[in-house]
Amino acid sequence: MATVVDELIRRVYEQVLPLRAGAPADYIPELAKVDPDGFGICLATADGHVYEVGDTRVPFTIQSISKPFTYALALTDRGEHAVADKIDVEPSGEPFNEISLDPGTERPRNPMINAGAITATSLVAGDGRDARFERIRAAYSAYAGRELHVDDAVYRSESESGYRNRAIGYMLRSFGIVTGDPEDAVDLYFRQCSLSVTCHDLAVMTATLANNGVNALTRERVLPTELVERVLSVMATCGMYDAAGAWVAEVGLPAKSGVGGGVVAVLPGQLGIAVYSPRLDAHGNSVRGVEVCRALSRELELHFLHVTRAARSAIRARYPIAQSPSRMRRTRAERDLLDQLSDHGVIYELHGDLQFTGAEATVREIARGEARLEAVVIDVREIDEVSDVAATMLSSVRGELVALDCGVALVDPRGRLGHTQSSLEGPGGRVFHDLDAAIEWCEDLLLARHWSGTRPPGSIRLDQHPLLQRLTPEQRDVALTLVEHVEFERDDVLVHRGEPTAGLFLLLEGRVSSLVTDNADGRVRRVSTLSAGMTFGEIPLLLDTVALSSFVATTAGRAARLPASVYADLSARDPSLELGLVKGIAAGAYEQLDTMLRSLAHVPGGR
């Protein structure tokens, strides 16, 4: 199926096809033998999909498009410093084969002109010409994702006519830039220029650069990230020789051309373009190749300085913890206190790629409220890429908040900020896998700090249970005789979903969670967690249905249970006790409803 992208590049192909200006290179006799009108375009995405139109499988020699790749090899083999001692990175404004060095540094001006390229070739490691060439050939093959070979006829032709490049080699030797036999360096250079490629190969090689050094077809890392950056920089400023300035202005993509008729261009992180058309302009750049890059850059808006939007804050939402309570069921008094503290406990949801600017905006925003903050949730679940500097900035802001005595709960289940362990207690607070647990932790922290008087105890006597407290002393005495005592262990199921309830439970100690299974994905979700003084199991009693959710102990504990059969008898036996209980249950239910409606009214990123 021809996609919209196929049609786009076909349109550019047809627009540019009529251009017949220029002529194939003939200073290397063998190169003059090509079909001057051959023409192919490939666009390869960083994830390895290649769109192609025209002569994309016709072999031709790579020529100067080899230069960035060998420069990368020299950097790999000798390191950045050693290479910088031999080759500068300044655009020369000179033709590719200029016999010159920078008069000040006495070094080749950049690795994209022949002097710099021959120097780079001389720096490739290996024992002897053949071994070193094999290293080059194998590396290019890894970039292309298939075995590449030398076109012997072009190699011989270039070697026989390559006086100018030999002159450059000997000049480099006389200045001590090339230290070995200059013939070796020049011969390797001729061979690398004569490697036979297709437009498709070049597209894959270029996409490998776009993909940060990982070949998207073979998934092999063939270049370290830092080197890719370095190579692309030099391609951006020096890739098109003396036309480099106009190229950046008009096309705005790191690029490289070769006298074999190839041109490649890279949009870092996104795509690579390769064009084949052997008619060259006066600079030695493919006439159609340049035109295709111009058209694609314009039509697909690929210019690397194209500003699509100003850097945006990484904060998706900021809201008080009180607006999005945890599923830990709190008493009315606890809720009221958390409401009063809403300026002191805040949730920040971050999203997108977190780079310097997003981290800066986040840090600035957090610092604004810093004086009042006592508990902060930083939710980074929706963050994709995090740059090192952004991670450092966020971790120092966490450290600063902690130093100001503010609890910081980081929700980072995928370890985006380098923490993988849930509940890890670090200098920045705690790390959670799940937002709800983080909110609960912050609520506990705020309650612990601000509760005046005594917190509701974790364990109560039956006669202290709020439901019984609402009864008259006489009713309470009766109730005490009707209940059974239940001790439970963690993970005990006290109410089974779908079954008739075992009765009305008055929780006296420990924690019990209400759980439902999501029909869509089969996952068990927590509806709420209850603690001492709360009641459960009442809904099926009142509605005369089966239990709608399970109640499972999350800690060991105690409860009192009014059995379902006893409750059923109450209306005949003691209607006033029944009414007292129902009133108490209704009051609790309305309190919960209020809390739930409040968190529904505020649906932040959707929980």
Ligand code: GLN
């Ligand atoms: N082999 C060619 C030379 O050095 C490569 C030049 C180029 O492609 N611009 O003459």
